[in-house]
Amino acid sequence: MLKNNPVIIISRTDRIGDLILSIPAIKRTRDMFPEAKIIILVRSYNYDIVRHLPYVNDILKIDEYDKNDLIQKVKSYHPDIFIALFTNKNIGKLSRKSGASIRIGPLSKFHSYFSYNKGVFQKRSHSVKNEAEYNFDLIKKLDKKRFKQIHEIDSKIYYSEENKKNIQSFFAEQKINRNYKTIVIHPFSGKSSKNLKIEQYRKITQFVLNQKPNYNVIISCNNTKEKECLRFKEGIDSEYLYLFINKGSILDLAALIDTSDLFIGGSTGPTHIAGSLQKKIVAFYSKIKTQSTIRWGVFNNPNVKYIQPDNPCKRKFGCSKKCKFYDCFDRIDLFKVAKEIVQYLENSDKLM
Numbered sequence: 001m002l003k004n005n006p007v008i009i010i011s012r013t014d015r016i017g018d019l020i021l022s023i024p025a026i027k028r029t030r031d032m033f034p035e036a037k038i039i040i041l042v043r044s045y046n047y048d049i050v051r052h053l054p055y056v057n058d059i060l061k062i063d064e065y066d067k068n069d070l071i072q073k074v075k076s077y078h079p080d081i082f083i084a085l086f087t088n089k090n091i092g093k094l095s096r097k098s099g100a101s102i103r104i105g106p107l108s109k110f111h112s113y114f115s116y117n118k119g120v121f122q123k124r125s126h127s128v129k130n131e132a133e134y135n136f137d138l139i140k141k142l143d144k145k146r147f148k149q150i151h152e153i154d155s156k157i158y159y160s161e162e163n164k165k166n167i168q169s170f171f172a173e174q175k176i177n178r179n180y181k182t183i184v185i186h187p188f189s190g191k192s193s194k195n196l197k198i199e200q201y202r203k204i205t206q207f208v209l210n211q212k213p214n215y216n217v218i219i220s221c222n223n224t225k226e227k228e229c230l231r232f233k234e235g236i237d238s239e240y241l242y243l244f245i246n247k248g249s250i251l252d253l254a255a256l257i258d259t260s261d262l263f264i265g266g267s268t269g270p271t272h273i274a275g276s277l278q279k280k281i282v283a284f285y286s287k288i289k290t291q292s293t294i295r296w297g298v299f300n301n302p303n304v305k306y307i308q309p310d311n312p313c314k315r316k317f318g319c320s321k322k323c324k325f326y327d328c329f330d331r332i333d334l335f336k337v338a339k340e341i342v343q344y345l346e347n348s349d350k351l352m
Helices: 018-021 021-031 044-050 067-076 091-097 129-142 144-149 161-174 196-212 221-232 252-259 269-278 335-346
Strands: 007-011 037-042 057-062 082-083 101-105 182-186 216-222 239-246 260-266 281-284 304-307
Touching: 007 021, 007 091, 007 252, 018 044, 018 269, 021 037, 021 129, 021 144, 037 044, 044 057, 044 252, 057 144, 067 091, 082 091, 082 129, 129 144, 161 252, 182 196, 182 252, 182 269, 196 216, 196 221, 216 221, 216 252, 221 239, 239 252, 252 269, 260 269, 260 335, 281 335, 304 335
Parallel strands: 007 037, 007 082, 037 057, 082 101, 182 216, 182 260, 216 239, 260 281, 281 304
Antiparallel strands: none
């Protein structure tokens, strides 16, 4: 039987969106074990996402250690429980070496059957539920009775007063009128899922500004996309189009998104940040099974309109240029989308 104050290590070491979809499981663990010591394992670029979570005791950035030092550091916590919400060979080995008597993880890869003595058989590529729900299935393995006693779902992320002040300074420097409705558009994403082309985002931006020339439209990007972000603005005639090139914390972007009336983006980390902050969202998603809204959609936020190509897609994993629908996002009527965005903000509690 589990003691009431176990030391629990929870590992989630992949992308921003994946980590955000793990927050409900981390919070559920705290609710199940209020006296536990909870340590989160992340990569450095994700540290800010979890560092203000009030129910986390410690955070370990795994990429700041070599393999042997990381094992020793994890063992120094004397964990009772190791939970891998995402696994690979390195995380599996870390789990085995941690000294934890209970090791929970997805039984989906060969190594996992040797790494997790309380594993859960999962085929996440089947995409039959949201990633957050797959995470819940792992947490449930701790204690099904305690898990079922808790009904609240908490997916909130937190940013600091400093992040808020940074965005206030941005608005003041850019002389942005806070009385106008504000749309934040994040057109950039990684290569893990399909997205609109940058030119398509530019057309949507121009269409919206043509219909509502006094909307504030803020294009966000990080400093690695600065050149692309600067080019985005070229040829768009509006004094209400602004660029936010984030050279600081990801939580500065979170604070910016929190000021918006609407967030627009693809299946990427900032979209999940907007979801966590309960913002209204227009999100562009592929119909590829492993990229679908079923698995990777925004969790615990009903204010989301998903825009998808109208063609069917039988592909399970990625895209091939041999596919006749390779440029399927070109089938989206951008002018119609822009009109729906305006109608959403002006007239309706629901997206069209």
